[in-house]
Amino acid sequence: MHPALLAAIAMIASTLCYASACYVSPFGRCRKCKGKSRTRHGRGVRYCRRCDSTGLRLRLGRHLWNYARSLHHDGR
Numbered sequence: 001m002h003p004a005l006l007a008a009i010a011m012i013a014s015t016l017c018y019a020s021a022c023y024v025s026p027f028g029r030c031r032k033c034k035g036k037s038r039t040r041h042g043r044g045v046r047y048c049r050r051c052d053s054t055g056l057r058l059r060l061g062r063h064l065w066n067y068a069r070s071l072h073h074d075g076r
C-alpha cells in the first residue's frame, strides 16, 4: 500500500473520531483553570475569565460546526 494513501486514511479516520467526539460531548474541560473554575491566589479567590467559571469550554470543532450552521441558517 502506498504511504500517502495510508497517511490520507489515517487523517480521515482521526478527523472522523474528533468530529464524533465533538458531537457526543461538545464541551471540554477548561485548560486555564483545569475545570476547577475557582483558584485561590494568595488571600483572594480568582474566577476564571476564559470559561466564566463554568470549568467547561466549547471544543474547537463544535465552534466551527456552530459557525457553519449559523451561516447555513442565515443563507436560507
Ligand SMILES: [Zn+2]
Pocket (backbone or CB within 6 Å): 030, 031, 032, 033, 034, 035, 037, 048, 049, 050, 051, 052, 053, 054, 055, 056
Ligand atoms: Zn476556566
